[in-house]
Amino acid sequence: MEGHHLMYLLTDDELQQLTGFKRHNAQARALRQMGIDHYVRPDGKPCVLSSTLNNLGVHERIIEPDWDA
Numbered sequence: 001m002e003g004h005h006l007m008y009l010l011t012d013d014e015l016q017q018l019t020g021f022k023r024h025n026a027q028a029r030a031l032r033q034m035g036i037d038h039y040v041r042p043d044g045k046p047c048v049l050s051s052t053l054n055n056l057g058v059h060e061r062i063i064e065p066d067w068d069a
Helices: 011-019 024-034 050-056
Strands: none
Touching: 011 024
């Protein structure tokens, strides 16, 4: 699949690091304030595709790679 990029949802830790908040409603509010596209699951958890941050050019600066993976 040449030219395709792997997309995944940010983990709970990545969302916390990005927003600075643990609670889902506070995370969603922070994402809105930062203008980061996301959707909210029925359980209230905000979800952000990694490609969203890549398109903004901020993913590599904010989210550290998981070297233990």
